[in-house]
Amino acid sequence: MTKNLSPEAIRSGAAALGEWFHNINLNGVWTAPNHFLGDYPGQVWQHFAHLVPQDLTGLSVLDIGCNGGFFSMEMKRRGARRVLGVDSDERYLAQARFAAGTLGLDIEYRQLSVxxxxxxxxxxxxxxxxxxxxxxxxxxxxxxxxxxxxxxxRLLFQSMQRGSRAVDQVASDYAFEEAAHFDAPAYPKLHFIEHRYAGDVTNWWVPNRACAEAMLRNAGFEILEHAAREVYLCRRVEPPYGAGAVYPAKGPRR
Incomplete structure (x- = not known):
C-alpha cells in the first residue's frame, strides 16, 4: 500500500507512470484532468452504475482489460470480497496498482491476455x-x-458501436440464393478496420448494435438490461447451437 502520500508525491508518482487513460481522483489529485473525452470514465459510469448492485459483499469480480483500474476500484468500493483486474499492458497495470495503493484498496492486478x-x-x-x-x-x-x-x-459488457442503431428480426436460416438481407443496415455487421480508426492502430473490429447483441447471445449471454447506448448487463446461459471456442462448434456439416 502507498496510502498517506502527500499531494505532491501522488502527482509526481502518477506522472512518472506516463499518460493515463482513466481519470481517477487520487485524494484530490486527478490522473487525467485534460482527457479528450472529459471526465472519463467517471462521467459515462454514471449512466450505467445502477446495473451493478450497491452491495457486492461476498462476491468476486474480474475486470478484463482493466486499464488504470477505475472500474476495479468502483467494485471494491461496493464491498466485493475479491477483485482481480487483468490487462495485457504492464504500463496500465502499474497505474492501476499505484491508484489502488494510494486509495488503500486491496485489489489484485495481473498481466494476462483475454x-x-x-x-x-x-x-x-x-x-x-x-x-x-x-x-x-x-x-x-x-x-x-x-x-x-x-x-x-453476470457479465457487464461494453463495446464501441458504429453503423445502424436499428435491430432487424433475422430469420433462423436463408436460402443460399438469398443475399438482400446482407445489405440491410440493421443486419448484424462487424466492421473490419485494416489500418487505423481515431488514430488508434489497435482498433480492429467495430460492430453495429445488432451485431454486438447477436454476438453476446451466440456466446451464451442473455441480455438482461441495455441501460446505456453501448452497455449491456448479461446473464450466463447455455450457448445456442453448441457454440464455443473449439471448431467445429456447430457439429458436422449437414
Whole structure:
C-alpha cells in the first residue's frame, strides 16, 4: 500500500507512470484532468452504475482489460470480497496498482491476455468486459473463452458501436440464393478496420448494435438490461447451437 502520500508525491508518482487513460481522483489529485473525452470514465459510469448492485459483499469480480483500474476500484468500493483486474499492458497495470495503493484498496492486478483467461482457473460472480472487444483481432473467440472459463453469473459488457442503431428480426436460416438481407443496415455487421480508426492502430473490429447483441447471445449471454447506448448487463446461459471456442462448434456439416 502507498496510502498517506502527500499531494505532491501522488502527482509526481502518477506522472512518472506516463499518460493515463482513466481519470481517477487520487485524494484530490486527478490522473487525467485534460482527457479528450472529459471526465472519463467517471462521467459515462454514471449512466450505467445502477446495473451493478450497491452491495457486492461476498462476491468476486474480474475486470478484463482493466486499464488504470477505475472500474476495479468502483467494485471494491461496493464491498466485493475479491477483485482481480487483468490487462495485457504492464504500463496500465502499474497505474492501476499505484491508484489502488494510494486509495488503500486491496485489489489484485495481473498481466494476462483475454485469450488466456482459462489460466485463472476460477469463475467470478461478476465479470467486466468493458471497452475491449473492438481492440481484439478475434473478438468472438474472446467472448467464447470468457463464457467457458470465467463468468459464473453476470457479465457487464461494453463495446464501441458504429453503423445502424436499428435491430432487424433475422430469420433462423436463408436460402443460399438469398443475399438482400446482407445489405440491410440493421443486419448484424462487424466492421473490419485494416489500418487505423481515431488514430488508434489497435482498433480492429467495430460492430453495429445488432451485431454486438447477436454476438453476446451466440456466446451464451442473455441480455438482461441495455441501460446505456453501448452497455449491456448479461446473464450466463447455455450457448445456442453448441457454440464455443473449439471448431467445429456447430457439429458436422449437414
Amino acid at each position: 485469450y488466456d483467461v482459462a489460466a485463472l482457473g476460477e469463475r467470478f460472480d461478476l465479470v467486466l468486459f468493458m471497452g475491449v472487444l473492438y481492440h481484439l483481432r478475434h473478438p468472438l473467440l474472446a467472448l467464447d473463452l470468457i463464457h467457458e472459463h470465467v463468468v459464473g453469473d
